[in-house]
Amino acid sequence: MLNKVSRRRFLQVAGGLGALAVVNACAAPVSAPAADDSAGGMAMTSITIWSYPRTENDLDIVFKGLLEGFHAEQENIEASIEVQPWGGRREKLYAAAAAGEAPDIWDATTDTIPAYVEKGVILPVSDRLSADDLADYLDAEIAAASYDGALLMPLFESEVNGPAYSGGLLRELDIDPATAVFDTWDKLHGLAEKAATKGYYLEALSTFSWGEFITQVHEAGGTVYSADRTVSHFTDDPCRNTLQRWVTEYENNWVPIEFAIGSVDEQGGLPNYWLSLEQVTARVEDAACVTHVESQPDMEFFHGHPRSRTGEETPVSGVVSGQGWAVTAQSENPDAAIEWVRFMIRPENIGTYCELAGSTPVGTRTKSEYWNPEACVLEHVNRHGPALFSDQDANTLWQESKVVCGPQFQAAVLGVATVDEALENIKNEIDAILAEKA
Amino acid sequence: MSSATLRPVAQRRALTKRILKSLPWYPFIIINLVVFVVFNLWPWLSMFQTATFKTDLLSHREFVGLDNFVKMAGDELLHLALKNTFLFALLYVPPLVVVSLLVAILVNQKLRGMKFFRSVYFLPNVTNIAVLALVFRRFLSPRDDAPFNYLLGLVGIPAQRFLLDIHQALASIAGLGVWQSFGFFMVIWLAALQAIPQPLYDAGRVDGAYGWRLHRHVTIPLLRPTAAFVVVITTIGALQEFGAIFILTGGGPVNATTTAVYHIYSQAFNFTRFGYASALSILLFLIILVIAYIQNRYLKFDEEVY
Numbered sequence: 145m146l147n148k149v150s151r152r153r154f155l156q157v158a159g160g161l162g163a164l165a166v167v168n169a170c171a172a173p174v175s176a177p178a179a180d181d182s183a184g185g186m187a188m189t190s191i192t193i194w195s196y197p198r199t200e201n202d203l204d205i206v207f208k209g210l211l212e213g214f215h216a217e218q219e220n221i222e223a224s225i226e227v228q229p230w231g232g233r234r235e236k237l238y239a240a241a242a243a244g245e246a247p248d249i250w251d252a253t254t255d256t257i258p259a260y261v262e263k264g265v266i267l268p269v270s271d272r273l274s275a276d277d278l279a280d281y282l283d284a285e286i287a288a289a290s291y292d293g294a295l296l297m298p299l300f301e302s303e304v305n306g307p308a309y310s311g312g313l314l315r316e317l318d319i320d321p322a323t324a325v326f327d328t329w330d331k332l333h334g335l336a337e338k339a340a341t342k343g344y345y346l347e348a349l350s351t352f353s354w355g356e357f358i359t360q361v362h363e364a365g366g367t368v369y370s371a372d373r374t375v376s377h378f379t380d381d382p383c384r385n386t387l388q389r390w391v392t393e394y395e396n397n398w399v400p401i402e403f404a405i406g407s408v409d410e411q412g413g414l415p416n417y418w419l420s421l422e423q424v425t426a427r428v429e430d431a432a433c434v435t436h437v438e439s440q441p442d443m444e445f446f447h448g449h450p451r452s453r454t455g456e457e458t459p460v461s462g463v464v465s466g467q468g469w470a471v472t473a474q475s476e477n478p479d480a481a482i483e484w485v486r487f488m489i490r491p492e493n494i495g496t497y498c499e500l501a502g503s504t505p506v507g508t509r510t511k512s513e514y515w516n517p518e519a520c521v522l523e524h525v526n527r528h529g530p531a532l533f534s535d536q537d538a539n540t541l542w543q544e545s546k547v548v549c550g551p552q553f554q555a556a557v558l559g560v561a562t563v564d565e566a567l568e569n570i571k572n573e574i575d576a577i578l579a580e581k582a
Numbered sequence: 583m584s585s586a587t588l589r590p591v592a593q594r595r596a597l598t599k600r601i602l603k604s605l606p607w608y609p610f611i612i613i614n615l616v617v618f619v620v621f622n623l624w625p626w627l628s629m630f631q632t633a634t635f636k637t638d639l640l641s642h643r644e645f646v647g648l649d650n651f652v653k654m655a656g657d658e659l660l661h662l663a664l665k666n667t668f669l670f671a672l673l674y675v676p677p678l679v680v681v682s683l684l685v686a687i688l689v690n691q692k693l694r695g696m697k698f699f700r701s702v703y704f705l706p707n708v709t710n711i712a713v714l715a716l717v718f719r720r721f722l723s724p725r726d727d728a729p730f731n732y733l734l735g736l737v738g739i740p741a742q743r744f745l746l747d748i749h750q751a752l753a754s755i756a757g758l759g760v761w762q763s764f765g766f767f768m769v770i771w772l773a774a775l776q777a778i779p780q781p782l783y784d785a786g787r788v789d790g791a792y793g794w795r796l797h798r799h800v801t802i803p804l805l806r807p808t809a810a811f812v813v814v815i816t817t818i819g820a821l822q823e824f825g826a827i828f829i830l831t832g833g834g835p836v837n838a839t840t841t842a843v844y845h846i847y848s849q850a851f852n853f854t855r856f857g858y859a860s861a862l863s864i865l866l867f868l869i870i871l872v873i874a875y876i877q878n879r880y881l882k883f884d885e886e887v888y
């Protein structure tokens with residue numbers, strides 16, 4: 145005979161079990177017994193690596209073979225990879241470090257190096273890697289991954305960016321895209337005037353695009369920050385010329401006005417005038433010659449050229465930016481973590497990674513021997529790679545600069561303040577932050 | 583034994599019996615209590631502690647006492663953010679209350695298709711703000727051929743810059759907020775309208791009240807507790823506005839849409855000033871508390887109306 149369970153009794157039991165589950169979940173986890181014996185009787189060391197997605201399934205597509213290779217060489221290290229979402233990755237890392245749950249290694253971005261150093265989450269690796277380990281890197285690639293002389297995150301991937309032209313639109317303006325060169329600001333604005341007669345934009349400028357601003361300051365022959373990072377140069381001519389250029393382009397409607405506001409990260413809802421063939425030039429990354437043409441088959445993609453303001457300054461294409469393997473200062477197994485870094489920065493492994501991930505590698509041998517990109521990607525990298533710059537501007541107050549400058553740039557381009565007023569306000573605020581951090 | 587000495591013993595027994603009887607229900611309370619303590623109370627108390635430090639929550643932690651609160655006096659962006667926050671509340675709360683009430687009265691009519699309209703009006707409320715913001719970005723484009731400017735053009739009004747105009751940006755976002763939320767408050771009003779006893783309307787009609795006078799003298803007075811609830815909730819929501827601003831304007835143009843919560847976010851995550859951001863959060867909490875108290879006191883939220 146079945147016992148009837150009353151509703152009251154059922155609820156009581158369910159409540160009790162629920163409370164037990166909550167208490168259990170809140171209790172400190174019991175450590176799993178260490179896997180202390182491997183086949184060779186050596187103690188196993190576990191390391192955790194945080195990476196960020198390049199494909200629809202990085203674990204299978206990108207890392208499977210690399211992990212097998214690593215484990216074959218390092219039998220006593222158990223490496224596990226967690227593919228984390230890109231969004232909020234820095235905040236998540238900081239939170240994990242604060243909670244004592246940081247990974248041993250993560251895939252770090254160059255522009256945030258000072259923040260990683262300031263927060264004490266990154267371990268310098270200069271003394272742990274030999275000259276042989278780093279032999280394939282260019283000096284600029286080492287510089288971009290270093291801070292105050294210490295190497296922090298050996299790069300495995302770079303973002304080579306530079307200008308490109310929409311060939312069909314140039315033809316409409318009676319310009320031959322195969323021979324045209326717009327490498328100074330005057331030439332560029334001449335193009336803008338012509339484009340405006342047909343209703344096309346010259347380019348798109350976001351007031352929150354810090355990378356674009358520092359690139360143009362370098363085109364004008366200056367830097368935004370002093371080499372020792374103690375003072376800014378916002379009121380100097382290169383910065384003034386750059387912001388004046390932006391104001392000119394906005395006032396003449398040579399750039400879409402919609403991009404004057406909003407953060408770069410949240411501009412998904414804005415029209416892409418480059419892909420809709422209404423914009424004659426754009427700053428693009430290496431694979432754009434493939435992906436943009438795939439999404440817009442009518443596009444005639446032409447590589448642009450490094451630029452300078454008057455032709456007297458050193459021409460530049462953009463800032464060195466990339467991803468590197470960083471070891472957390474909180475890692476309990478830094479030696480094992482370094483083994484992963486050493487393995488992953490070998491030219492053949494960087495090449496394998498980038499081939500599988502569809503990205504652009506760093507290193508001379510890697511590019512020549514272990515990387516087989518589309519011809520146009522190679523042309524883009526060969527043309528713009530040597531014209532990338534890496535100095536204090538590439539990683540000083542990146543986020544803060546963007547947030548402080550954005551509203552002031554808006555004031556200038558929307559006619560609320562003059563260029564000088566805007567730059568004066570920026571300098572006061574940025575110099576105060578530099579002093580605060582000193 | 584006298585009855586006087588027996589009484590405490592009997593009381594104790596009764597209390598023990600009551601406790602034993604209710605013991606099985608405590609786990610239910612514990613679940614909520616644990617969730618409340620871990621996810622609400624503890625972070626809330628931590629905020630008070632963090633507000634007395636200059637800290638990035640990771641490497642740097644320096645006790646500064648009340649310095650973070652003193653610093654607010656000289657923070658011009660905070661002053662602008664508070665002004666924008668109150669202005670946003672003014673642009674958002676009254677239209678939302680009025681529009682949602684009017685729509686509720688309309689969909690409360692016993693006509694065919696009202697259920698359909700109720701669902702349609704509620705739809706924006708269940709749509710993600712990120713999606714709505716992206717759609718509105720297109721609608722609010724300054725281009726002549728963008729939807730809103732096209733409609734304005736039909737009645738002879740020149741194209742507006744909306745989000746790009748420092749005088750229109752906040753109102754544009756308030757408009758988006760009203761459109762997103764009125765369906766939810768329409769449901770609240772609808773529930774209140776349908777709870778009004780029919781005899782009161784009948785009595786009103788006997789007294790000669792019809793049409794608007796019936797609503798003026800019967801419906802509106804009886805909706806006062808609901809009105810108080812709607813006003814308090816929408817005001818709190820307005821003072822905490824963040825999502826649409828983050829996605830659409832990033833606080834611009836020229837900080838015209840920087841509100842208190844956006845300023846707190848920026849201080850915490852752009853400048854990693856978590857101590858100052860905590861102090862700002864306490865300030866905002868106090869502001870909301872005072873405003874909610876005043877509203878509650880004067881709108882008589884819990885007064886019986888019939």
